[in-house]
Amino acid sequence: MINSLGNVKIYVWTQPIDFRKGMNGLVSMIVSQLGLKPFSGAMFIFRSRRADRLKLIFWDGSGLVMVVKRLEDRAFSWPTATNDALSISVSQFQALFEGIDWRRVVPLRTKTPTDV
Secondary structure, eight states: OOOOOTTTTTTEEEEEEETOOHHHHHHHHIIIIIOOOOTOOOEEEOTTTSEEEEEEEEEEESEEEEEEOOOOOOOOOOOOOOOOEEOOOOOHHHHHHHSSSSSGGOOOOOOOOOOO
């Protein structure tokens, strides 16, 4: 499991990709198709056609990191395919990475106090 993500931005590419792509191919996709900066510290997640594997890529400050995960007995819960990246919370990412339906994880929103 990946720990201590803090407030990192996490983007999920909703369409399946060619899983033969390596770091350079994914960085190229991030720039050309998502229009985002791959070395910004954000995490980018991609899925295989069968949705049983995912790749995530991020810049950790000293190098580019790519992680591959395969579920053995099921597929990851994945959003409907669009031509855009979906931004998810750290809690939603942790559920997705564990193979749990991340769509059921809803961030708790509270009102900012006005009086002390």
